[in-house]
Amino acid sequence: MDILHLDIKSMMLMCVFIGVLISGGLAALLRDRYVCPGMPFWVCGFFLFTVGVFFAVGRAFTPLWVSVFFGNLFSFLGTNLLWLGLLKYNNKMKRYHFLVMGLSLLTAISLLFMLSAGVPEKNRAELISIVFNVQSLLCVREALRDREQYESGRLMFAFTCMLATIGSCLRFLTYQMEQSYSLLNTNISNLLLIFNAIIVFLGLSFSIMLITSQWLQQKLAAFAAYDALTGVYNRYGLSEQTAVLFGSKNKAAFSNCSVAMIDIDFFKKTNDSYGHFVGDLVLKAVAATLRQNIRHQDILARYGGEEFIVVLPDTSKAAALAWAERVRELVSMEPVLVNQHAITITLSIGLVDLSEEKHVSLDDAIREADIALYQAKERGRNRVCWFDNAASLLMYTANYNGGVTSVTDR
Template sequence: MPIDVSTIMLMFPVVSLSMAAAMLVVSWGRWRDDGLAQWGAGVMMIAVAFPLFIVNTLASSGLPALMVAGNTLLAASYSASLVAICRFFGRPCSPWKTLLPVAAAAVGSVVYIDRPEPRVALGGILFAIQGFLVAREVLRRDNGVLERGRLLLAIGAGMVSLLYLQRTLGIVGGWNEVAQLKTAHFIQVGSHAMGLAGLVLSTMGFILMGRERADAEHQQQALLDPLTGVPNRRALMAELERTLAQAVRERRPVALLMMDIDRFKRVNDTYGHVAGDAVLAAVAQCLKGGLRGQDFIGRYGGEEFLALLPGTDAAGAGVVAEHLRARVERLTMPWEPEDIRVTVSIGAHTRVPDEGTGAQAMVDVADQAMYAAKRAGRNRVERLDAALSECAGATAAS
């Protein structure tokens, strides 16, 4: 059964126009957010370019100017894809990678306007390089973990590169029928089928990249306390479980610091809850700024914060706790009619965990030590480093 190349080529504007319209509608009003608009514009250029090729093919004497315009639009579409990826990852895109291929496609098409074989061979090399640049940009290591969206996009871009490389190789191999769009040569048919699949895969990959980023951001937000910007209780306990498991394997100590803002209710009653929220946020950032890179801090609840210090013995935990207490004591919160100053009471607990050590049990001991600091006068550090079984029954202080 003969294959009509024009019919295959007609699938490009149908498919690309549908995808481009959907992407441009979704990105409406967000032209500079995530590269979606740039990618949609690139797909739209493909939707315009292929009808030009089809008209040129169907014209009895051919319309070479349409080939020039179509090739220029194709180069521009791949440049737009490259810009979209750079925009997605928040980095600038080199002009020579975007503008130079467009100029080269236009000039090369004009120079070989009456010579289809060298025009197709040159365009194949140029577009293959652009596909390679897109795949290379999306696979950069500094983009983070290679997720499914990036992999799918890279595969699609690779298919586009192969599409154009096989057309160039066909010309070099003497199959000049590749340059005649009316001829149903197997390279002609295969290249367009591969190109259409690559277009769909790469566009789906770009959309999936956005979905994966949104999911990651939502997951991250679910683990952050929205008021203070530090991890919430759920994230704290998950991190503590991981740290304890590693400490058991390595037989290393783990320290916990439970920190509570002293007389926080008085702040709310005197200055209002807006001031109280501002104090919570300021104290959280003050504590976070006083920790080491390997430490982990979050809001445990109310005005309580919990710091996790991996690989830290009792003496080291005491030093860190005193450092944090002094930082908060020096903290001044500008407010009307007067500045707000607060202190914290800190309870420290350190142990080398074993298989039976529970995360919540360690937190409870650190909490008991914190209440011991409250009873001893507040704005101080108390340590409870005995075995967990020996640290039960402490009563809370107000």
């Protein structure tokens, strides 16, 4: 059967039916609390675009001006909301971006005036194609902006919009071959219109579902790897981040590498005296100070209750000691203020220098740093100790301005 003999009105009604199903399916996702930013805009956008197609085919049984004005207005607004959803997802939305919806209203009013002035339908269709192409290219730009490598959903969104733009451009060219154009006539131009509508409905709906799925996967990965209270890595995140470093058999991989175990002194007493809310504030304050005083290649993690681990690659023993002492002093000089009470925080820090180890793992490094931390606690807290297994006897020597102690053990 010749495809040109298909009924355009039936195909447009089919697009309306597809749009209703997709809009309903996406709206159902909004009931889930874990939906990505932009989803409300995308759901509304699909719904308005579907209403626009309905009004477009409705010119068969309603006044022409109703179809021209409302059909194009709702279609423009639907495309605007798809773009605004991308802006929301990228956290780039500003109030002035909503002005594009006012421009869509002005365009719909202009089409209404063109209709009343007797402008041929082909010329109105050319204006509509130009407006849709501009909106589609804006969506392509926003879908690709700052896209991460794993975000194939956004890439699919941009690809779908590009296909729709190409189809619209081809449709624009076919106007020139038409002696007289009408939206409900069966011709190449309108078949391209149906093709574009199907591309928008199916391609973008799959893209949005993929975007939502990938966003949720990233959230779950973040929940698994980060401590919810302090925002630093948890034990799982620490293991993942150090897997390459400690999984290497090459000694150069951890040459000049140090590991620090940090414990907040008298933390239980703080919780008992002021409550767990204040204890949480103390943990956040210490984590913030540590985060502000590490390099981008350093790894900071909350290891347990009030304990933190910091892995310092390419850091000599002297540099690690200087860093630990600086952090200890900074924390002690910045009390946490709660209800006009200044709570002084001190840290005990255990360090281990991995460059001297023949065989090392993360567990071994933490075990040795914990030995040094224990000795820092035993010797009065608020000090730095380092672990050294070069000697055969257990020895402690005060050094480094009275704040640093060496722990030597085989």
